[in-house]
Amino acid sequence: MNIVVYPGTFDPITNGHTDLIERSARLFDHIIVAIAASPKKRPLMDLDTRVELARDVLGHLDNIEVVGFSNLLADFVREKNANIILRGLRAVSDFEYEFQLANMNRVLAPTVESLFLTPAEQYSYISSTIVREVSSLGGDISTLVHPKVAAALKKAHASA
Numbered sequence: 001m002n003i004v005v006y007p008g009t010f011d012p013i014t015n016g017h018t019d020l021i022e023r024s025a026r027l028f029d030h031i032i033v034a035i036a037a038s039p040k041k042r043p044l045m046d047l048d049t050r051v052e053l054a055r056d057v058l059g060h061l062d063n064i065e066v067v068g069f070s071n072l073l074a075d076f077v078r079e080k081n082a083n084i085i086l087r088g089l090r091a092v093s094d095f096e097y098e099f100q101l102a103n104m105n106r107v108l109a110p111t112v113e114s115l116f117l118t119p120a121e122q123y124s125y126i127s128s129t130i131v132r133e134v135s136s137l138g139g140d141i142s143t144l145v146h147p148k149v150a151a152a153l154k155k156a157h158a159s160a
């Protein structure tokens, strides 16, 4: 059985992430969407909100679990008995950072493989940062995120 961990900060989960998760749900037995606390990124939304939103958005997939974590990814992967770390590669610019992460994770957890999928091209330019920024300035993000995410962002900006 292949258990996959798909880690990220997901501040917020976008349609690009969902597209990648839907693709991986067709390929693997069980996917754990691992939402990192990522305090260094100073997320707009707290960890519980990010987890709750991802659960709502991914509710149509039955081999998906959404979990928050704040420890080392390699330790979290071992705790979950997972054997694969999945990451998305949107553009060449993602490669250098992903290469570094994958190599560090191989040192920390030698039996775990990092695999990469590309999202559909209409999502290749999205990032959570750009979605947050457009939403904070009142732009239309309805093609980029689930309606619940758009509403949660609006609320978060109002109270920020």
Ligand code: COA
Pocket (backbone or CB within 6 Å): 007, 008, 009, 010, 011, 014, 015, 016, 017, 020, 036, 038, 041, 071, 072, 073, 074, 088, 089, 090, 101, 104, 105, 119, 123, 126, 127, 128, 129, 130
């Ligand atoms: N569609 C849309 N956007 C995507 C995407 C996709 N398919 N794939 C990635 N992105 C975007 C994200 O929205 C994010 O945008 P942002 O920087 O504007 O927030 C960016 O690409 C990449 O970030 P993300 O996927 O959230 O990952 P991250 O770089 O924030 O987090 C972790 C990386 C969580 C995996 C890493 O920090 C980690 O492992 N942390 C745990 C602590 C640890 O073990 N550290 C040592 C690692 S060796």
